[in-house]
Amino acid sequence: MIRGVNGLDVHILEAGYESPARPLALLLHGFPDLAYGWRHLIPILADAGYHVVAPDQRGFGRTTGWVNDYDAPLAPFSLLNMTRDALALVLALGYRRTAILLGHDLGSPVAAYCALARPDVFPSVVLMSAPFPGPPTFPFNIGESGGLPVQPNTGNQKLAAALAALDPPRMYYQQYLSSREANYDMWHPPQGLHAFLRAFFYVKSADWPGNKPHPLKALTAAELAQMPTYYVMDLGKTMPQTVAPFLPSGAEVTACKWLTEPELGVYTEEYRRTGFQGALQAYRVLSDLALNAELRLFSGKTIDVPSLFIGGKSDWGTYSAPGSLDLMRTKAATRMESIELIDGAGHWIQQEQPARLSELLVAFIKEVGGANRTSG
Incomplete structure (x- = not known):
């Protein structure tokens, strides 16, 4: 348990912590998963030389400090605050940056905003199952037309x-x-x-x-x-x-x-x-107009660190938001190294095919130089 992380006491699973010089691999799960969902991948990455940390995200499992009530304020669960959760956890663990940040399902947009907002701390990112289409944008060049800004998500x-x-x-x-x-x-x-x-x-x-x-x-x-x-x-x-x-x-x-x-x-x-x-x-945050509007702080900003998208060939998640995959590939992520769809995997890639997933991750980290990034 890591205490005092952006108001949370965060329950983590970890391996490879024996040496403080090991680069950090941070794994963010989705719904209805837990840190436990990374159980097959954690020891493989640790054997490859990384300090691997998987937290129960805010609202999940044994992490505490959040209010378990439908009527509780949604702001603590916003994408930007969950991005702060990840940043605070990295610092609480004694690191200045990660070697790799990996987000699956609902963890994917959190990881995307981490790389978007703090590329100094998250110098590479892997998104799984949920493509990132980019942040909501402000209308452009409406001064002449007198057009009114449209709230994001009104469709x-x-x-x-x-x-x-x-x-x-x-x-x-x-x-x-x-x-x-x-x-x-x-x-x-x-x-x-x-x-x-x-x-x-x-x-x-x-x-x-x-x-x-x-x-x-x-x-x-x-x-x-x-x-x-x-x-x-x-x-x-x-x-x-x-x-x-x-x-x-x-x-x-x-x-x-x-x-x-x-x-x-x-x-x-x-x-x-x-x-x-x-x-x-x-999920309620995704349809909240105010919390989506605050993401316009990043209007027009792109993920400019090396990135990788991994899906399962049997996972509809890759296509469940039509157009998102193409937007990610052509616009939202300027250094998208590859889009990989793994045979024999549906939505639960890290559980169904951890060996193939680890091969892709280790090759990506080595290619982008993340293995040279250490703590302190």
Whole structure:
């Protein structure tokens, strides 16, 4: 536990801390993951010579100092404050910079803003599963036209209405996860918490044969409706109801070496203790106009440190925000070294294919010179 980190007491998993000269690898998880989700990757990177640190992010697991309440202020969970969490943790660990910063899922935008705001501390970044399209921008050259600035994210309501008008009616998963009901639904599912989490991890992995992702042409209801129901849900269904039909068989569970029953039990016990609300606050932040507007501080700014994007070939996350991958590649990240899609991986890349992931990471770090960056 690292105390006093931007108001948090941060629970971490770490390896390779024996030598203070080791460069720091910081790993930021997503939803509904924990620091524990990096368990397969941590020892591999430590064996490669890094001090590897994976925190339970704000709202998750055994990290404390945040308010576990739907009605709590959202500002502490904003992308900029979670960026401050990462910066404060690096300094609390006795480092001036990281050798590598890795963010998965909801950890990806946090990592992106770390590299955007503090390239001196985060001189390289790897984004996983969630492409970064760049910060919201201020309107340009409106002085002559007299046009009024448009609030970022105002298209969400129109998109929700268009999805609801489909036959059958649909709803984007982020809208559901932002609702007041989502925490209770997932904390107390009719099939039991363990079975819910098993189905959720399974259906978003390469193990489920229904995952055949491909780019979507536009951010429209018709295009989004091509995604599986765990991304674009049937309107009126809860997430536990959505994934229940995909619960793997006993034989499939036994065959799952990347998430054994005892390992899944760690997730079950942690979420049984905390519920999901802290983890869900980040989804509410994504649709909060004021918290998105503050990101305009970085309007027009790009990620200018060496960067890498890694997805799973069976992960819809790469394409779930149509256009984001192309924006990241052509505009938002000026030194994007490569976009890698890993065979045999769905959304949970670091659990499903840790060996291949570590190969890509170590090669990237060596290429950009991060291995020469030390503490102090």
